[in-house]
Amino acid sequence: DGGITQSPKYLFRKEGQNVTLSCEQNLNHDAMYWYRQDPGQGLRLIYYSQIVNDFQKGDIAEGYSVSREKKESFPLTVTSAQKNPTAFYLCASSAGPGRDNTEAFFGQGTRLTVV
Amino acid sequence: QKEVEQNSGPLSVPEGAIASLNCTYSDRGSQSFFWYRQYSGKSPELIMSIYSNGDKEDGRFTAQLNKASQYVSLLIRDSQPSDSATYLCAVSPGGYNKLIFGAGTRLAVHP
Numbered sequence: 001d002g003g004i005t006q007s008p009k010y011l012f013r014k015e016g017q018n019v020t021l022s023c024e025q026n027l028n029h030d031a032m033y034w035y036r037q038d039p040g041q042g043l044r045l046i047y048y049s050q051i052v053n054d055f056q057k058g059d060i061a062e063g064y065s066v067s068r069e070k071k072e073s074f075p076l077t078v079t080s081a082q083k084n085p086t087a088f089y090l091c092a093s094s095a096g097p098g099r100d101n102t103e104a105f106f107g108q109g110t111r112l113t114v115v
Numbered sequence: 116q117k118e119v120e121q122n123s124g125p126l127s128v129p130e131g132a133i134a135s136l137n138c139t140y141s142d143r144g145s146q147s148f149f150w151y152r153q154y155s156g157k158s159p160e161l162i163m164s165i166y167s168n169g170d171k172e173d174g175r176f177t178a179q180l181n182k183a184s185q186y187v188s189l190l191i192r193d194s195q196p197s198d199s200a201t202y203l204c205a206v207s208p209g210g211y212n213k214l215i216f217g218a219g220t221r222l223a224v225h226p
Contacts, residue, residue, distance in 0.1 A: 033214065042121075042203060042218035043159070050212055058213070090158055094214070102147045102207040104214050106158040 003027065006091050006107035012115050013078070013085065021076045021110045023091035030096030032074035033104060036060060037088040049074055050096065078112065086114050118142060119206050121217035128224055134191040136202050136220050141185070144209025148180055148187045151203040153219065159203055163189060194224045 004025045013019045023032065031050050035043040045058030049068040063082025068074055074093075078085045089110045095101035120139050128134045136150075147166055151159035165171045165178040165187065177190040187206075191198055201219040208215060 031212065035216070043216040045213060045215065048213050056213075092214070096212075102212065102214060103149065103161060103164050104205070105161065109158045 004091060004093055004105060004107035006089075006110050008110060009108065011110055011112045013112060014115060016080045018077055018079050019112070021078070021089055021091075021112070023074045023076065023107060025072055025074075025093045025107075027093055027095075027105070028071070029093035030071070031094045031102075031104075032068070033092045033094075034058075034064075034066065034074070034076045035090045035092065037090060043090060046076065085112055087112060117217075118208065118215045119204055119217035121202075121204050121220045123218055124221040124223075126220055126222050128194050128222070130194060130196060130224055130226050132194050132224075134194045134198065134222055134224070136189040136191075136204075136222065138187045138189075138204030138206075138217055139185055140187070140204075140206045142206070142208040143182075143185060145182075145185075145206045146209055147207035148178070149205040149207075149214070150176075150178060150187075150189045151205060151216075152198075153201045153203055155200075191222075194222075196224050196226060198222060199224050 007022045033048045034046040047066045049055035065077045091107045092104040094104040150163040153159040163178040165180045171178045175192045179188045203219045204217040
């Protein structure tokens, strides 16, 4: 089955801890994205990557970090510098650059709660 | 000005009616436009993509694009209660290869 897998589905973080959210895709897509969604809000772009070993900040990158060492994997670390991390985190991928390749498909999301 | 704007709703329509959802965007160089449906607590699901001016139909859904007015819309014909969800407009700004979302419009279809 081709798709995007996010884990875990639910994650609880204590104040001051770093946590890493996993995102894996087997669609052979070049581009991958991380979004954050707060209740009743749209999706805000955290980071995106068009190719392996390269990534760019989105609109709300502060307090987050990513890596893209493999084409199929794009993990997101929520650091202690992120003051309000409780949110629904969504990973997506698309085929890559080019007008007709930007259709993005989403994983099932990770719901992060600070306790 | 937000890059992608949508009316938050809720938009309430009776079953069987046409639901009309609208979206405007700020980057005149944008090339790719998408509509996603998101049920409460779930991830967004792609329902339509459109790249050229005009209409694109897929079943009960029609996407309309007007680049001169920087406007994209989604029509849902014969609306069903199962269409009740939040509809997200997404735009790929020219030259950036990223996807920017609007805040979404909540649609409620009542029997």
